[in-house]
Amino acid sequence: MKTENYIPQKAKIIKKEYLCDDVISLRLKVLGRKSFSFLPGQFVMLSVLGFGEVPIGITSAPKEKRYFEVAVRSVGMVTKKIFTLKEGDYIGVGGPFGNGFPLSEIKGKDLVLVAGGIGLAPLRSLIKHIAENRRLVKSLTIFNGARCPEQLLFRDEYSDWRDFSEVSLSVESCDSSWKDCVGNISEIFGRTKIKRGSIMIVCGPPPMFDPVINHYAGKSVSESDLYFLLERKMKCGVGKCQHCTCGELYVCLDGPVFAYDKIKYNQEAFK
Amino acid sequence: MAKIIYDTQIGDFLDHLAEEYAVFLPTENNPRSFSAQFKFGRYQKGTKPILNYPLTVLPPKEFIFPAEDVLFKYQKEQIIEAKPQKQIIFGLSYDDLEGIEKLRKVFEVPVRDKPIVDKLENTILIAIDRYSPPGSISFDLYLQEIEKGVFVAFVGSKKGKTLLGKGKFKDHKIQVPTIIFKKDPLLNDPNLSMAFKKSKDHPIWSELSKKCFGCGICSYVCPLCYCYDVKDKPEFGAESCGVRCRTWDSCLLKNFAETSNHNFRTELKDRIYNWYFHKFVRMPKEFGFSGCVDCNRCVVYCPAGINYRKVLKRVLDDYKKGLKK
Numbered sequence: 001m002k003t004e005n006y007i008p009q010k011a012k013i014i015k016k017e018y019l020c021d022d023v024i025s026l027r028l029k030v031l032g033r034k035s036f037s038f039l040p041g042q043f044v045m046l047s048v049l050g051f052g053e054v055p056i057g058i059t060s061a062p063k064e065k066r067y068f069e070v071a072v073r074s075v076g077m078v079t080k081k082i083f084t085l086k087e088g089d090y091i092g093v094g095g096p097f098g099n100g101f102p103l104s105e106i107k108g109k110d111l112v113l114v115a116g117g118i119g120l121a122p123l124r125s126l127i128k129h130i131a132e133n134r135r136l137v138k139s140l141t142i143f144n145g146a147r148c149p150e151q152l153l154f155r156d157e158y159s160d161w162r163d164f165s166e167v168s169l170s171v172e173s174c175d176s177s178w179k180d181c182v183g184n185i186s187e188i189f190g191r192t193k194i195k196r197g198s199i200m201i202v203c204g205p206p207p208m209f210d211p212v213i214n215h216y217a218g219k220s221v222s223e224s225d226l227y228f229l230l231e232r233k234m235k236c237g238v239g240k241c242q243h244c245t246c247g248e249l250y251v252c253l254d255g256p257v258f259a260y261d262k263i264k265y266n267q268e269a270f271k
Numbered sequence: 272m273a274k275i276i277y278d279t280q281i282g283d284f285l286d287h288l289a290e291e292y293a294v295f296l297p298t299e300n301n302p303r304s305f306s307a308q309f310k311f312g313r314y315q316k317g318t319k320p321i322l323n324y325p326l327t328v329l330p331p332k333e334f335i336f337p338a339e340d341v342l343f344k345y346q347k348e349q350i351i352e353a354k355p356q357k358q359i360i361f362g363l364s365y366d367d368l369e370g371i372e373k374l375r376k377v378f379e380v381p382v383r384d385k386p387i388v389d390k391l392e393n394t395i396l397i398a399i400d401r402y403s404p405p406g407s408i409s410f411d412l413y414l415q416e417i418e419k420g421v422f423v424a425f426v427g428s429k430k431g432k433t434l435l436g437k438g439k440f441k442d443h444k445i446q447v448p449t450i451i452f453k454k455d456p457l458l459n460d461p462n463l464s465m466a467f468k469k470s471k472d473h474p475i476w477s478e479l480s481k482k483c484f485g486c487g488i489c490s491y492v493c494p495l496c497y498c499y500d501v502k503d504k505p506e507f508g509a510e511s512c513g514v515r516c517r518t519w520d521s522c523l524l525k526n527f528a529e530t531s532n533h534n535f536r537t538e539l540k541d542r543i544y545n546w547y548f549h550k551f552v553r554m555p556k557e558f559g560f561s562g563c564v565d566c567n568r569c570v571v572y573c574p575a576g577i578n579y580r581k582v583l584k585r586v587l588d589d590y591k592k593g594l595k596k
Contacts, residue, residue: 005385006342006501006515007350049345050505050513075531090348206533233530235501238382242498242522245545246535248553253381267471268535268545 004238008047008092009033014067016087019153023073023118024083025059030093035065039100040125041229041257045237046070047092051081055234055252057122058096061129071121071153097237098256101126101201102227103136110195111137112221114212115144116185116204120153122229123203127161140165141194145185145204147172168192186211196220201257203229209270213260223261230256230269273447274440278322278420284438286316288359292395295334296361297324314361322362322399322416326568330494331360331367332374335390338491341514342386342501353386355393363398365405365452366564370494371396372408376558377497386517395430402452415447423447454565457583463561466590467551475585476540482575485539487521489569489577495550495562498522522546547582 015027030036038044038058047053054076060069074083085091111130113123123142130136142161146152148171158167168188170181181187185208194200200221202212209228217223232244232251244251246268249258263269276284288294298312299321309324311331344351363371375391378384397412398404404413404425411431414422424440426432457463490496500520505513520527523542528535536542550562563579570578 001380001383003383003385005352006517007352010348049348049350049515050503050510052503052515053501073531079531231530231533232528232535235499238384240378240382240384240497241500241520242549243500243520243527245549245553247548248556268541 002238004236006094006236008045008053008094011091011093013085013087013089013091015069016085019071020151023071023121023153025069025071026082026085026091027060027067027069028091028093029067036068036096037065038062038068038096039103040129041100041122042096042098043122043237043256044068044070044096045092045094045234046072046078046082047094048078048081048085049092052078053092053094053235054078054082055097055232055237057125057229057256059121059124061125061132063129063132071118071124073118095237097234097252099254101229101257102199102259103129105225106137106199108136108138109225110139110141110198112141112143112194112198112200114185114200114202114204114208115142116208117146117151118153119202119204119208119229120144123201124154124157126201127165131160131164134164139195141192141198142167143170143185143188143192144168145170145172145181145188145208149174149178166192184208184211186215189215194220197222197225199225199227201227201229206270217260223264224259226260227257228260228263228269230258230263232256272442273445274424274426274435275443275445276414276422276424276438276440278422280439281320281322281422282317285314285320285361287437288361288434289314289316291357293356293358294361295331295358297321297327300328311360320362324362326566326571327367328568328572329492330370330566330568331363332370332494332497334358334360335371335374335394336378336387336497336499336517336519338519340386340517342517344514345512347511355386355390357393359395359397361397361399363396363410364566365398365400365402366566367494368396368398368400368410368413369405369408369564370566373495373558373560373562373564374497375409376560377495377554380558395434397431397434400452402450403447405452415450417445417448455580455583457580457587458561458563458565460587462587462590462594463583464552464555466587467547469590469593470586471544473586473589475582476544479543479577479582480538480540483523483539483543483577484575485523485525485542486574487523488572488574489546490521490523491519492568492572493562494564494566494568495554496521498527522549547579547586551583 011028011030017025045053234244234252235241239250239253294314378387395411399414410427413425554562
């Protein structure tokens with residue numbers, strides 16, 4: 001049986017980059033470990049002694065095991081402190097936790113990823129995984145929305161992604177130089193047709209879920225092929241602290257990735 | 272043959288135990304305290320132990336899962352794991368023993384929680400009650416009071432057996448009465464879990480939310496509420512040193528299900544429902560038992576006078592009425 005002692009492993013920040021004004025990307029190397037294995041869609045607990053810990057999704061490709069990357073948005077005390085850390089500083093790491101994306105279910109299928117804001121961060125791990133295993137899926141479509149062009153994360157990677165996927169962007173506010181969709185992400189849904197029988201994975205703020213369900217669930221995407229990554233503020237990652245429960249489910253153990261048909265009637269999942 | 276010990280000999284037994292272990296037992300509270308009369312406290316050698324007490328304000332979970340438990344200390348970058356002390360919890364009632372047993376399961380599966388399992392492994396449980404010892408619940412020693420001041424010892428473990436040598440237990444040929452501990456039959460109702468699962472839209476939750484203060488007392492005094500928060504406490508004046516603590520939390524508190532941009536249970540009625548849902552749906556599904564040992568503490572200490580038995584009864588009755596329709 002798995003044992004958890006809640007002692008963070010020491011990791012070194014080997015790279016720090018700003019993705020936008022309030023989001024940074026950190027590349028972390030866990031000390032004393034040759035490899036750090038994880039699945040796309042899993043999360044870690046990042047901890048700064050004296051400040052606390054927070055659950056954060058992994059953004060890098062699982063093939064690279066010497067280090068991993070995370071994207072952190074500055075919102076609370078711990079994440080603000082993480083912002084002040086520099087390359088060469090140390091940070092605590094717990095995990096990885098959670099089930100990750102349904103890698104065996106997407107095999108050979110048309111895959112559509114729907115990202116809102118920082119929801120792109122965990123999906124990037126999957127995108128990079130597909131970049132290295134292009135035959136994994138039949139096709140890849142990425143819908144990515146943000147408040148404004150500056151808030152679109154990993155902007156300098158989109159041209160690489162377009163080599164093996166179709167990337168559609170939308171922003172809620174912009175100036176006249178913006179050529180893509182304007183409005184919330186559901187603007188893209190009307191403009192871009194997806195193939196029947198596609199698998200869709202959605203990661204973003206809860207207000208984004210309803211438009212996705214209304215537009216796709218049980219229509220071009222079957223309910224069992226539509227996945228949501230749910231965000232909760234876990235304090236343990238191992239199903240004890242109760243902060244992430246949705247009815248009978250634990251986001252940290254049973255999720256964070258859930259098929260829509262499994263949570264459709266769960267009144268706490270989409271609250 | 273039964274091993275017998277008399278109330279007058281228990282102080283001496285405890286004195287011997289206290290030489291080797293930190294012993295905790297029911298003690299009388301400060302008489303000026305407005306809350307409970309009794310609480311678990313450290314045994315002081317030579318003091319007269321309390322062998323009959325109605326209910327302690329906090330259940331003995333506080334020695335396994337303390338209100339504030341140090342997970343580790345840190346000094347600059349160095350982390351020092353907390354080590355559990357060898358302890359005895361003496362004088363647990365039947366239901367408190369059951370509470371500890373269930374808490375053990377909660378922290379053992381599906382992931383083993385090392386700090387708590389370590390504490391349990393370093394803890395000896397000695398229960399006292401008038402009921403016959405439980406068959407399915409583990410203990411080290413169980414003292415059944417068969418008449419006033421006369422206790423029959425039942426051994427539940429190797430450790431418990433060696434402890435017999437520390438007291439003046441004597442062999443006697445006597446008939447030990449069988450007294451079965453009975454819970455409120457509501458708690459054994461086979462429909463209980465399904466009734467709560469289907470009762471999200473029952474009007475009772477919004478009715479309760481008008482009375483309930485959302486203060487979380489019921490969680491703190493419950494032997495089987497175990498949700499928690501994790502906090503770092505730096506030392507003032509030496510901020511590179513401090514401790515990371517696990518602290519009691521309550522799902523009734525407003526910010527319990529808050530994330531960086533959303534609160535998933537803003538309404539008190541949803542939080543009250545979740546409190547019951549955890550005990551009577553999620554825990555039975557996860558562990559095969561409910562999260563209530565019927566100890567009555569949440570009834571005694573609820574400032575709003577909410578009684579879970581009334582809630583259970585109404586939810587069950589309405590569910591059964593619905594089935595008949």
